[in-house]
Amino acid sequence: MFDLYQSCTLCPRECNADRRKSVGYCGEGAALNVTRAALHMWEEPCISGVNGSGTVFFRGCNLKCIYCQNYAIAHNEGGKDISIDKFAAACLNLQHQGAHNINLVTPTHYIPHIIEGVKKARSKGLTIPVVYNTSGYEKAEAVALLKDTVDIFLTDFKYIKAETALKYSNAENYVEFAKDALREMVRIAPSPVFEDALMKKGVIVRVLLLPNHLIETKMIVKYLYETYKDNIYISLMNQYTPIKKHKAENLNRTVTDYEYKSLIDYAAHLGIKNAFIQEGETAKESFIPPFDLTGI
Numbered sequence: 001m002f003d004l005y006q007s008c009t010l011c012p013r014e015c016n017a018d019r020r021k022s023v024g025y026c027g028e029g030a031a032l033n034v035t036r037a038a039l040h041m042w043e044e045p046c047i048s049g050v051n052g053s054g055t056v057f058f059r060g061c062n063l064k065c066i067y068c069q070n071y072a073i074a075h076n077e078g079g080k081d082i083s084i085d086k087f088a089a090a091c092l093n094l095q096h097q098g099a100h101n102i103n104l105v106t107p108t109h110y111i112p113h114i115i116e117g118v119k120k121a122r123s124k125g126l127t128i129p130v131v132y133n134t135s136g137y138e139k140a141e142a143v144a145l146l147k148d149t150v151d152i153f154l155t156d157f158k159y160i161k162a163e164t165a166l167k168y169s170n171a172e173n174y175v176e177f178a179k180d181a182l183r184e185m186v187r188i189a190p191s192p193v194f195e196d197a198l199m200k201k202g203v204i205v206r207v208l209l210l211p212n213h214l215i216e217t218k219m220i221v222k223y224l225y226e227t228y229k230d231n232i233y234i235s236l237m238n239q240y241t242p243i244k245k246h247k248a249e250n251l252n253r254t255v256t257d258y259e260y261k262s263l264i265d266y267a268a269h270l271g272i273k274n275a276f277i278q279e280g281e282t283a284k285e286s287f288i289p290p291f292d293l294t295g296i
């Protein structure tokens, strides 16, 4: 499986980089680099529960959106190279702390490590579900590799127009890949399973409302619901925070109450039952954890 790093085509960038010697667009080589492994309370309620989700943040990203909320790690700052054994131990430690699941954040470029690491952790007693927390910029065949590893797919669906995907994420083909990848995720986890209000298996699709992009966001929600009805959960997010001053000036503010309410009303009008909405002040940088090697 680690042969995949020799001429890497794991994700839609298809760099063909030999990651043993250099890096591709994601900025990462063949060593597993992690920036934090800790309990996190700010996911959807069925993921965070009362104890928290056991988040493992990987360094690097294959998408690198200009408005990225985890800018430092997406741009390959900090982090520590760790072994598969250390990764498995970090997962077990999170379970020991009471985590309801292991939540792998920005995992795409480390799929071979993740498959081996989760297998090792399970052989040593890991029983909680594994969550694959992705930007959605995935190849369906890479997602298929995860069928025995991942229980819950927690995926973004960021764009429905190629021009927006190009402008903000330099990924003109995002939409076609995200659609195919989501289809594969739903094939692996076709309907949601809950126990005591915690998700054990299923697909949650996150739709982050960007300022000044209400119409495109409604188009995304319509596509998701018409395609998957209530076999998936849709998480409507208003937490967008302008981390730095953008050249794209229409991203330099949080979303308004009007924009978010309009999105929620639209989802209700479509008849969506399985949705999460955010309440209160969610657009704060304080929701972004410090990437300080905690738990590594």
Ligand code: SF4
Pocket (backbone or CB within 6 Å): 008, 009, 010, 011, 012, 013, 014, 015, 016, 017, 019, 023, 024, 025, 026, 027, 028, 062, 108, 109
């Ligand atoms: S995972 Fe990284 S190296 Fe591999 S194709 Fe994607 S961006 Fe390129």
